[in-house]
Amino acid sequence: MNKRQTRAFFLGSTGLFSLVFLALTIDSHRQFATLTHADQITPEVVAGKHVWHRKNCINCHTLLGEGAYYAPDLTKIAEQRGAPYLRSFLADPAKFYNEERDRRLMPNLKLSAREIDEVIAFLTWVGKIDNHGWPPRPIMVSGAAIPGSNVGGAVPQAASDDPVAIGQALFSQSPPGCFACHSTAAGVNLVGPSLAGIAATAAARIGATDYHGKATDAASYIHESILDPNADLVPGPTFSSNGQSMMPPGFGQSLQPAQVDALVAYLMTLK
Amino acid sequence: MRYRTQTVAYAYFVVALLLYGLQMVFGILSIAKYLGPDPIKAFLPFDVTKEIHTNLLIVWVLTGFMGAAYWLVPEETRSELHSPRLANWQLGLWTTAGVTAVVGYLFRWTEGNKLLEQPMPVKLGIVVVMLMFLYNIGMTIWKVKRFTTTLGVLLAGLTLTALLYLPALLTFDNYTVSIYYRWWTVHLWVEGVWEMVQGALLAYLLIRLSGADREVMEKWLYVIVGLTFIAGILGTAHHYFWIGVPSYWQAIGGVFSALEPLAFLGMAIYAYMAIRRSGLAHPNRLALHWTIGSAVFSALGAGILGLAHTWPSVNKWTHGTMITAMHGHMAFFGAYVMIVLAMITYAAPGLFGHDQEAGESPTGIWAFWLQMGGMFGMTMAFAAAGIGQTYLERIMGLGYLETQHKIQVHFLMVLGTGLLFSLGVGLFLYDFFFLAPRRRGSPAAWPAVATESQG
Numbered sequence: 104m105n106k107r108q109t110r111a112f113f114l115g116s117t118g119l120f121s122l123v124f125l126a127l128t129i130d131s132h133r134q135f136a137t138l139t140h141a142d143q144i145t146p147e148v149v150a151g152k153h154v155w156h157r158k159n160c161i162n163c164h165t166l167l168g169e170g171a172y173y174a175p176d177l178t179k180i181a182e183q184r185g186a187p188y189l190r191s192f193l194a195d196p197a198k199f200y201n202e203e204r205d206r207r208l209m210p211n212l213k214l215s216a217r218e219i220d221e222v223i224a225f226l227t228w229v230g231k232i233d234n235h236g237w238p239p240r241p242i243m244v245s246g247a248a249i250p251g252s253n254v255g256g257a258v259p260q261a262a263s264d265d266p267v268a269i270g271q272a273l274f275s276q277s278p279p280g281c282f283a284c285h286s287t288a289a290g291v292n293l294v295g296p297s298l299a300g301i302a303a304t305a306a307a308r309i310g311a312t313d314y315h316g317k318a319t320d321a322a323s324y325i326h327e328s329i330l331d332p333n334a335d336l337v338p339g340p341t342f343s344s345n346g347q348s349m350m351p352p353g354f355g356q357s358l359q360p361a362q363v364d365a366l367v368a369y370l371m372t373l374k
Numbered sequence: 375m376r377y378r379t380q381t382v383a384y385a386y387f388v389v390a391l392l393l394y395g396l397q398m399v400f401g402i403l404s405i406a407k408y409l410g411p412d413p414i415k416a417f418l419p420f421d422v423t424k425e426i427h428t429n430l431l432i433v434w435v436l437t438g439f440m441g442a443a444y445w446l447v448p449e450e451t452r453s454e455l456h457s458p459r460l461a462n463w464q465l466g467l468w469t470t471a472g473v474t475a476v477v478g479y480l481f482r483w484t485e486g487n488k489l490l491e492q493p494m495p496v497k498l499g500i501v502v503v504m505l506m507f508l509y510n511i512g513m514t515i516w517k518v519k520r521f522t523t524t525l526g527v528l529l530a531g532l533t534l535t536a537l538l539y540l541p542a543l544l545t546f547d548n549y550t551v552s553i554y555y556r557w558w559t560v561h562l563w564v565e566g567v568w569e570m571v572q573g574a575l576l577a578y579l580l581i582r583l584s585g586a587d588r589e590v591m592e593k594w595l596y597v598i599v600g601l602t603f604i605a606g607i608l609g610t611a612h613h614y615f616w617i618g619v620p621s622y623w624q625a626i627g628g629v630f631s632a633l634e635p636l637a638f639l640g641m642a643i644y645a646y647m648a649i650r651r652s653g654l655a656h657p658n659r660l661a662l663h664w665t666i667g668s669a670v671f672s673a674l675g676a677g678i679l680g681l682a683h684t685w686p687s688v689n690k691w692t693h694g695t696m697i698t699a700m701h702g703h704m705a706f707f708g709a710y711v712m713i714v715l716a717m718i719t720y721a722a723p724g725l726f727g728h729d730q731e732a733g734e735s736p737t738g739i740w741a742f743w744l745q746m747g748g749m750f751g752m753t754m755a756f757a758a759a760g761i762g763q764t765y766l767e768r769i770m771g772l773g774y775l776e777t778q779h780k781i782q783v784h785f786l787m788v789l790g791t792g793l794l795f796s797l798g799v800g801l802f803l804y805d806f807f808f809l810a811p812r813r814r815g816s817p818a819a820w821p822a823v824a825t826e827s828q829g
Contacts, residue, residue: 106523106593113600120607127626131554131619138618139550149547156486162421167617168694169553170488173408173420175774176694205775206410206782210419225549232550235624237616238768239690245773 138233151225154218163209166229168237174209175244178234181227183241183283185351188294189226191344193219199294199341205245243283245293270369273362279354281366287373294341295350301325302371308335325367330355375724377448379455382462384725386441387718387806389469393434394711395803398796400427405792408778408785418480425479425491431706432489433472436535438714439571440468440507443528445721446578447514450525456513464506471499487552489560490542497543504536523592524577527599531570538562550618557613564706565676566606569637572672572713573598576641579665579716584652591648598640605633612684616693624686631684635677638709645669657731658723660738664716667746671712675704675753691768696781697760704753707745718806726811737809741801748795755787 135141155161161170164177181189192199193214202208214222261272274281284295291297305321305328308314316334318324327334332348343349354363375381403423406412412420444461448454455461475496478484484491492500511529515521541558577595581588611627645666656662679701683692692698719738723730759781767777 104593106589106596109593109596109600110523113596113603116600117603117607120604124607124610127622128554131623132551134620135548135551135554135618138620139548141548144547152547152549157484159421159425159482159484159486159491161486161488162425162491163419165694166549167553169613169617170694171421171424172694172696172699173424200775202411206779207407207412207775208415210415229549232618234616234618235621237690237693240768240771242767243771243773245775 140228140231140233143228143231145224147221147224148228149225151221151223151228154214154222155225158212158214158222160222166226167232167234174207176238176242177226177229178238179230179241180244181223181230182278182351183244183280184294185349186223186227187344187347187351188341188349189223190216190219191341191349193222200245241280241283266365266368267372268369269362270365270367273366274369278357279366284350292339296337296339296342298370298373301373308337322367322371325370326363329358329363329366375721375727377454379458379461380445380448380721381725382455382458382465383441383445383721385462385465386437386444387721387725389465390434390437390441390714391718391803391806393430393437393472395799397427397430397434398799400424400430402789402792402796403427405785405789409782409789422479422482425484426476428489429475429479429491430472431711433468433475435706435710435714437465437468437472438717439532439535439568440464442575442714442717442721443507443511443532445717446528446575447511447525450522450578451515451518451520453514453518453520456510456517460506460510464503464510467499467506468503471496471503474499487556490556494543497539501536501539501543504539508533508536522588523595524574524581524588527570527577527595528574531567531574534567534570535563538567553617554614554619557610561610561613562606564709565609565634565680566603568710569602569606570599572668572709573602573637573641575713575717576645576665576669579661579720580645580648582720583656583658583662583665584648584654585656586648586652591644594640594644598637598644601633601640602637605630605636609634609684612689615686615689627684628686632681634684635673635681638673638677642669642673657729657734658720659734660742661716661720663739663742664712664719667742668708668712668716671704671708671746671749673708675701675706675708679704679753692760692764695760695763695768696756696784697764700753700756700760703756704749707749715802722806722810723813726813728813735805735809735813737801737805741798741805744798744801745795746798748791748793748798751791752788752795755784755791759784759788 155166160166160177163171163174165172165175166177168176168178184192193212194216195211196209197211200208261269273279284293285298286293287298289297289299291299302321302325305318305324309316309318309320309324314335316324316327318327318334324335328350332350332352333346336343336346336348341349358366400423403418404420404427407415407420407423444455471492475492478493478496479491483493485493490497511532515525515529538559541555544555546552546555573595577591580586581591608626608630611623612631613627614623615627646669649666654662683689683697683701762781762784763777766772766780767774772780
C-alpha cells in the first residue's frame with residue numbers, strides 16, 4: 104500500500120460513512136414527531152425546557168440518562184412523584200431531604216409557581232418519549248433501601264391469577280409504581296404513608312368524625328384512595344400540601360378496574 | 375526553533391497551562407462536594423463548579439491545539455506565519471471569551487446545555503476566533519503553496535472543529551432533537567476531528583523525536599484517520615440509544631462503537647513501530663514520555679474503556695452512571711491533554727532558546743508520573759464507583775441517595791488520587807514557568823522571547 108492508496112481509503116471511507124449518517128439523520132427526522140409525541144410539545148413544555156436550561160439543571164441531574172451524576176435521573180420523575188409532590192418539593196427541597204443525613208441537598212432555586220408548573224410540564228412530556236424502555240428498571244430517588252419496600256430481583260410477575268398475587272406483582276411494577284412512595288413495613292414512611300396494616304387503619308378512618316368520603320368498609324376506602332387520593336388526606340409532613348394529596352391522580356384512567364380491584368385485594372392482606 | 379514567528383506559540387501555551395491549573399481547582403471542589411455536606415452550595419453549587427471544570431478543559435485544550443498549530447505550521451511550510459500580530463489578537467479575543475464564560479457561570483449566566491453552556495454572545499466570539507485562526511494558517515500555506523500530509527490532516531481537523539461548532543448555535547423546541555444535534559458537536563469533536571488533530575501532532579512528534587521516515591509515517595496517518603471516521607461517524611449512535619430515536623441506531627451504535635478502539639490502538643502501534651525502528655535516542659526525553667504516553671493512554675482510556683460501556687445491552691444499565699466519568703476522564707487526558715503537553719514539552723527548549731537536552735528535568739519527569747499515576751487511580755476509583763452504582767441502583771433498585779452513600783469510599787479515592795494528579799499538574803506548571811526558562815543558557819534569554827511573542 105502506498106500513500107496515494109491510503110489517502111483514497113481515508114477520503115473514500117469518510118465520504119461514504121458521512122453519507123450514510125446524513126441519510127439516517129433524514130430518516131430519523133421523519134420519525135422524531137411520532138417517537139417524541141411532538142404534538143404534545145405545548146408552549147408550556149417549551150417554557151419548561153427553557154427553565155431546565157436557564158437553571159442549569161443538567162449539570163447536577165441526568166435526563167434521559169444525560170447530564171451530570173451528582174443528582175438522580177429525572178426521566179420518569181413526573182410519573183413517579185406526580186405534580187403536587189413536585190410542586191411542593193421544588194418550592195422548598197429542604198422540606199423533603201436532610202443534608203446531614205443525605206450528604207446532598209438540592210439548593211432552593213427560588214422558582215416562581217409558574218416556572219415550577221412549566222418545568223413539571225416539560226418533565227411530564229420527557230417521561231412519555233418512546234426511548235426503547237429506558238431505564239429498564241425504575242431509578243429511585245430514595246427509599247428503596249428501607250426494608251419492606253418491594254424492590255430487588257427481577258421485575259415481578261404474578262405467580263397465579265389469584266387477585267392478591269396479581270395485586271402484589273402490580274404493586275412492584277412501574278407503572279403504576281406504588282412502591283416508589285409506599286413501603287409495606289410497619290412504621291416506615293417514605294414520601295407516602297406505610298401501607299402496613301392498612302386494612303385496620305382504613306376501617307378506623309371510616310369511623311372517624313373528620314372522614315367525609317363515601318367509603319363504607321376498608322376495601323372501598325382503599326379503592327377510593329387509589330382513584331381519588333384527595334377524598335381523605337392522612338396527615339403527614341410529605342403526604343399532602345395545601346389540601347391536595349401528593350399522590351398522582353389519574354390511576355382511574357391508567358389502571359383497568361380489575362387491576363384496581365387486585366391492588367385492593369393485595370393491600371387488604373398487609374398486616 | 376527555526377522560524378521567528380513560531381514564538382507566538384509561547385503565549386498560547388502560557389494561557390493553556392494557566393487554565394489547566396485552574397481546571398484542577400474546580401475538579402477538586404466538585405469531587406469534594408460528592409462527599410458532602412456542602413457548606414458553600416449557596417453561592418458556589420455543584421452545577422457551577424462542574425460546568426467550569428469541563429469548560430476550562432475544552433478551552434485550554436483548544437488553546438493548546440492552536441498554539442501547537444502555530445508552532446508546527448512554519449516548520450511544515452518552511453516559512454514564517456502570515457501574521458503573528460493577528461495570532462496575538464486572536465489569543466486575546468479567545469482568552470476574553472473563555473474568561474467571560476467562566477466568570478459568567480459564577481453569576482449563573484449559562485445556556486445550561488451540557489458542555490455547550492457558553493451563552494450566545496460568547497459562542498459567536500468563539501466562531502470569530504476560529505475564523506481568524508483558520509485565515510492566518512490558510513494564508514501562510516497559500517503564500518508558499520507548500521503542504522505536507524501532516525499539516526493537511528491537522529488543518530482539516532481544526533477546520534472541521536470550527537465547522538462542527540455550528541450545530542451548537544442551533545436551538546430546537548424538541549429536546550430529543552436538541553440532544554441529537556448537540557452530539558454532532560461534542561461527539562464528532564472528541565471521537566472524530568480532534569482525533570485527526572491528535573494523529574497529526576503524534577505524526578509530527580514521532581517524525582521529529584524518532585527520526586522515522588516521513589513517507590511511511592504519513593502513509594499510516596491516513597489509515598489511522600480513516601479508521602477514526604469509519605468508526606467515529608456512525609459511532610455517534612452510542613449517544614442516541616435512549617433519547618427517543620428510531621431503534622436501528624442501537625445496532626449501528628453497538629457495531630461501530632466496537633470499532634472505535636481500532637484507531638486508538640492503531641496510534642499506539644504506530645508510536646511503538648516508529649520507536650522500534652528508529653530508537654529512543656532523542657535527547658528531549660520528557661517530550662518522548664508525553665508522546666508515547668499519549669499513544670498508550672488514549673488506547674486504554676478512549677479505546678478500551680469506551681468499548682466497556684457502548685454495547686447497547688450493557689449501556690442500558692450503565693448509562694448515566696459513574697462509568698461514564700471513568701471513561702471520560704482517562705480518554706480526555708490520554709488523547710488530548712497528553713498530546714498538548716507533549717507538544718509543549720517538545721517546543722519548550724526551542725521557545726526558550728535552548729538545546730533539546732534542556733527538555734528533561736527531574737521535576738518534569740515527576741510531573742509526568744504523578745499525573746499518570748493520579749489519573750490511573752482516579753479512573754480506577756470512578757470505575758469502582760460506577761460498577762457499585764450500576765449494581766446497587768440500576769439492577770438491585772436501591773435508591774439513588776442510598777447508593778451514593780454506599781459508594782462514598784470511592785469518591786474519597788477520587789479525591790485522594792485527584793490531589794495527587796493536581797500535584798503533578800502543579801509541578802508541570804512550576805517546571806514550565808520557573809525551571810525550564812533557566813535550565814540552559816542565560817536566564818536573560820527568555821524574557822526576550824516573551825517580548826517577541828507580543829509583537
